Every structure is written in structure tokens, then in C-alpha cells.
Amino acid sequence: MQRSIGKVTTRFFEFNNPKKPLQLRVGGKLSRFTLAYEMYGRMNADRSNVILVFHAMTGSQHAAGTNGRVPGLNRYWTEEMHEGWWDAFIGPGKALDTRKFCVICANYLGGCYGSTGPGSINPRTGKPWGPSFPVLRMVDIVESQLKLLDSLGVEKLHAVTGASIGGYLSLLLATRYPDRVKIVVPLGTGAETTVNHRILNFEQISAIEGDPHFKGGDYYDGPRPDTGLALARRIAHKTFVSPDTLRERARSEVMSHKPPHGWYEMNHPVESYMLHQGSKFVQRFDANTYLRIVDAWQWFDLAAEAGAKDLNELFARCRQQEFLVFSMDSDVSFPPHDQSKLVHLLKHAHVPVMWITVHTDKGHDAFLLEPRLFTPHLVQALNR
Numbered sequence: 534m535q536r537s538i539g540k541v542t543t544r545f546f547e548f549n550n551p552k553k554p555l556q557l558r559v560g561g562k563l564s565r566f567t568l569a570y571e572m573y574g575r576m577n578a579d580r581s582n583v584i585l586v587f588h589a590m591t592g593s594q595h596a597a598g599t600n601g602r603v604p605g606l607n608r609y610w611t612e613e614m615h616e617g618w619w620d621a622f623i624g625p626g627k628a629l630d631t632r633k634f635c636v637i638c639a640n641y642l643g644g645c646y647g648s649t650g651p652g653s654i655n656p657r658t659g660k661p662w663g664p665s666f667p668v669l670r671m672v673d674i675v676e677s678q679l680k681l682l683d684s685l686g687v688e689k690l691h692a693v694t695g696a697s698i699g700g701y702l703s704l705l706l707a708t709r710y711p712d713r714v715k716i717v718v719p720l721g722t723g724a725e726t727t728v729n730h731r732i733l734n735f736e737q738i739s740a741i742e743g744d745p746h747f748k749g750g751d752y753y754d755g756p757r758p759d760t761g762l763a764l765a766r767r768i769a770h771k772t773f774v775s776p777d778t779l780r781e782r783a784r785s786e787v788m789s790h791k792p793p794h795g796w797y798e799m800n801h802p803v804e805s806y807m808l809h810q811g812s813k814f815v816q817r818f819d820a821n822t823y824l825r826i827v828d829a830w831q832w833f834d835l836a837a838e839a840g841a842k843d844l845n846e847l848f849a850r851c852r853q854q855e856f857l858v859f860s861m862d863s864d865v866s867f868p869p870h871d872q873s874k875l876v877h878l879l880k881h882a883h884v885p886v887m888w889i890t891v892h893t894d895k896g897h898d899a900f901l902l903e904p905r906l907f908t909p910h911l912v913q914a915l916n917r
Contacts, residue, residue, distance in 0.1 A: 541571055
């Protein structure tokens with residue numbers, strides 16, 4: 534029987550180890566940082582029932598239940614954030630069944646939902662880090678979350694899962710540390726940053742950095758680069774949903790003819806819808822965090838960051854694991870071709886893998902919106 538988890542609270546992991554700091558791939562060291570995380574369900578005696586969930590690019594640690602307040606986040610914790618982004622998947626009787634499993638989700642290092650990021654206070658200066666925050670790579674996010682798992686006494690995960698770039702992180706953890714995870718479930722992701730990703734990401738970077746309020750990232754004492762960040766969100770949002778779904782959603786939006794910036798008057802509901810998406814997003818996200826994560830995406834190199842010479846050597850490490858790879862047939866952000874390449878690499882390395890293509894008109898966002906299409910396969914894989 535499915536039930537809601539109900540009210541949950543965000544917890545905070547404080548890492549403070551000057552003698553053994555977190556070594557970042559290109560950005561130096563961090564001897565102190567905080568990760569905001571949430572936990573659903575209970576660990577068993579040997580801590581072998583833990584599932585780690587990596588959120589997508591602009592997600593948060595709040596994956597399930599309801600959480601109306603996170604200390605220190607009055608600006609970003611808008612009403613949109615109160616319900617867990619994967620609430621339909623996590624809970625008693627759901628795909629990630631909290632009667633059996635303990636599910637953990639942490640906000641990325643560099644994030645803006647309670648984890649240490651560019652908007653956090655730099656202890657050396659007493660001011661926000663801003664542009665001085667270290668450059669991050671995907672492996673740094675993985676390593677920081679392993680510090681969290683170590684503090685909780687979790688030596689081996691039952692499973693790791695993530696969608697979109699959360700899938701990158703799942704693959705990276707599974708290949709860099711194959712002895713620390715049994716089951717790997719990437720949804721709507723791939724093994725590399727594609728040319729299409731690079732173009733779209735570069736457009737978003739340009740939008741933010743071109744905002745006159747951006748000031749090189751040093752904007753916390755004045756107006757924020759909301760115009761640039763909203764434009765970046767609109768550039769990305771068009772890849773999240775299929776054109777049919779976009780058209781359907783736009784019909785329900787109140788159409789406004791008010792010019793957003795200059796003389797142009799909007800004349801179609803889809804324009805109003807996209808303007809609304811950007812305006813809503815800037816209320817809950819930080820531009821510097823956006824850029825740090827996009828930068829890590831642009832530089833993502835699965836083999837190199839996992840310490841392998843190539844992808845064939847990399848996946849040969851994973852023969853004792855089981856993979857469940859999901860595609861969405863209408864996904865234009867990470868189209869099925871990306872998963873096809875990943876599955877081919879896994880099969881070539883003789884890694885046990887099941888590949889499921891979900892038929893949906895919801896596009897990339899189907900992993901958030903249609904639990905009934907994913908749940909039977911998740912239940913089967915996680916309970917084997």
C-alpha cells in the first residue's frame with residue numbers, strides 16, 4: 534500500500550578536516566564544507582539497504598515528503614520546493630520502498646539549498662564566496678557525497694540512481710568505486726557530454742554572464758542577474774518537455790501581451806508560458822551555482838574522472854554490478870541514442886544490463902511525472 538512519507542526535515546553533514554581535506558580535481562582543496570541531505574526510511578543493522586539518489590541539475594536534497602522550511606534558505610525555498618521532487622517514487626509501497634530501503638539524497642557541493650556553494654559564507658572572509666568559489670568537476674560532487682556516506686557508516690550501497698546529469702554522477706560513483714554499489718539505475722542520461730549539450734550549455738552560460746548585474750559573479754550585495762538566469766532557464770526548459778506537452782501546458786497559461794524587455798509584444802501562449810518558467814525559476818536558484826554545475830557538465834569526462842584510460846576499461850570494472858538503464862522515447866535532452874551507446878559499452882564489457890525504453894509524450898521530464906511507467910521495472914531490479 535502506497536502512503537505519503539509526510540513531513541521531513543533537511544539534515545546537515547559538516548565536513549571539517551584540515552589534515553585530510555577534500556581534494557578537488559582542478560580547484561584546489563576544501564577542508565570544510567556542508568552538505569544538506571534528507572533521509573527516508575531506516576538503515577538496517579549492517580547498513581546494506583541504502584539507496585543513494587542524485588538529483589538533476591537544478592534539483593535539491595528534498596526528494597520526498599513535504600518540507601516547508603530549510604534553515605537559512607528563506608530566499609530560495611519557495612513554495613514550489615515544499616513537495617519532494619520524486620515524491621511519487623519514494624515512500625512506503627512505492628518504487629523506492631522505504632519499508633525496505635533507506636533512501637538518501639544530498640544537495641550537490643556547489644549548490645544553493647544548504648550545501649556549501651558560491652552563495653555560502655567563506656569562513657576566511659566572512660562574505661559570500663561568489664566567483665572565488667572553487668571550480669568543480671562531477672567527481673568532486675561524488676567524492677563529497679562519499680564523505681557523507683562514510684560518516685553514516687555506509688560501506689556499500691544497495692543501489693545508486695539519478696536522472697539527467699544525476700545519471701552522470703551515478704555512473705561515475707559506480708565506475709570509480711565498483712565495490713561500493715550493487716545496482717546502478719541511470720535514467721535519461723548518457724556516458725558523455727554531447728555536442729548538442731555543449732551548444733545549449735554555452736548559450737545558457739552566455740545568457741547569465743551577459744547580464745549587466747552579473748558583475749563576474751560578484752553580485753550578492755546588489756541586484757541579481759535575474760534576466761540572464763531566466764533566459765538560461767528558458768533555453769534549457771525547451772529540452773525538458775516534448776513540443777506536444779509544451780503546447781498543452783501553454784494553453785493553460787494566462788497569456789500576457791506585456792513586453793518583457795523592449796518593444797516586442799508576445800502574441801502566443803507558449804511565449805507567456807516560457808516567460809513564466811524563467812521568472813519562477815529565478816526565485817529559487819542562484820546564478821553562480823548554475824554556472825558551476827554547467828561548467829562541470831561541459832568538462833565531464835567519465836573515464837578520466839573515474840581513473841580509467843577509456844570507457845571500455847572503465848565498464849570492465851562493473852561486471853559484479855547490475856545495471857537498469859532507462860530511456861524516454863520523446864527525450865530530446867538525452868535522446869535514446871545516448872542510452873544506446875551506454876548499453877553497448879556495458880554489454881561489450883560483459884556487464885549485466887537491462888535497457889527499458891519508456892514510451893511517453895512527456896519528454897525528458899517523464900522521470901518526474903510518470904511513476905507508473907518506471908515503477909514496475911524499478912521494483913523488479915531493486916528487489917532481486
